[in-house]
């Protein structure tokens with residue numbers, strides 16, 4: 001299981017499992033008792049890259065931590081319950097993953113979660129800025145197009161902002177695109193890599209199938225269909241779960257893959273590339289997901305969009321208004337916070 005499950009999710013460069021000498025990452029999961037948090041914590045506990053796993057939630061963390069702590073892997077596990085135990089959970093962390101907050105129910109958009117999740121993300125990232133300002137911050141909570149700007153503004157308020165260390169985890173979009181293209185073309189999904197750029201909601205999710213490795217040729221109707229399926233894949237799961245939440249297991253897989261890539265890069269592995277929704281200088285939008293070269297201190301280089309097709313160019317242009325509005329909404333939220 002380890003080599004398969006611990007395999008990072010996307011680019012060919014990061015297919016192999018790390019054998020780094022410094023497998024000592026201290027990782028915290030905030031929202032650790034939830035549908036994503038629990039399987040994510042399991043995958044992190046299963047990884048030799050992690051030496052300390054601290055779990056925070058407003059409910060059930062003692063039980064989740066006790067359960068995981070019996071697994072015969074090296075990472076120590078500690079549960080932290082309620083705000084007074086949050087500082088201890090964060091101190092000394094190298095990376096913090098945040099899947100805290102409510103998920104969608106059928107008929108909801110990700111933006112419908114804003115009223116609940118904005119303040120949860122603001123509170124948790126404020127604690128990160130105070131107690132582990134150097135850590136990599138990986139945000140899963142939706143609406144990601146707004147929660148990453150929220151995290152940024154909160155870190156700025158605390159004078160601890162480093163744009164190279166705040167990530168919106170969009171890896172599930174890449175995982176999905178890889179799977180769907182592989183299904184369509186009869187390929188091994190583990191060998192397919194489709195960069196997905198833009199944001200993480202509906203039309204802002206832009207799979208760059210023209211850059212797929214290996215190269216795939218699809219007639220326009222199939223291209224449109226598989227692009228649309230990737231954009232609406234989260235809703236496909238929300239509908240199938242019929243009120244019991246959104247993607248959790250595939251998200252945990254994707255989130256763990258992202259953390260492993262990040263830790264690999266922090267350990268000095270070269271050529272680690274991940275797409276993530278980050279502060280961007282490269283596109284005509286303050287935040288944008290593009291492939292990023294990761295390094296010891298987070299983002300080493302934004303690899304930008306690269307060469308794309310007219311179909312993809314059009315999708316980017318169409319995504320900008322929604323993306324910009326979601327970003328502004330997040331920024332305004334922090335500005336108006338007392």
Ligand SMILES: NC(=O)c1ccc[n+]([C@@H]2O[C@H](COP(=O)([O-])OP(=O)(O)OC[C@H]3O[C@@H](n4cnc5c(N)ncnc54)[C@H](O)[C@@H]3O)[C@@H](O)[C@H]2O)c1
Nearest residue numbers: 031033034035036057058099100101102103140141142251
């Ligand atoms: N980025 C992505 O690709 C992606 C994919 C799927 C889901 N999500 C998002 O991830 C989030 C979590 O989804 P889930 O299915 O795990 O939800 P869930 O309801 O199963 O779990 C959320 C957990 O957060 C905890 N929580 C609530 N408020 C908290 C607080 N103030 N501090 C700490 N913990 C708190 C809850 O107690 C719960 O255990 C949702 O916002 C969902 O939309 C993102």
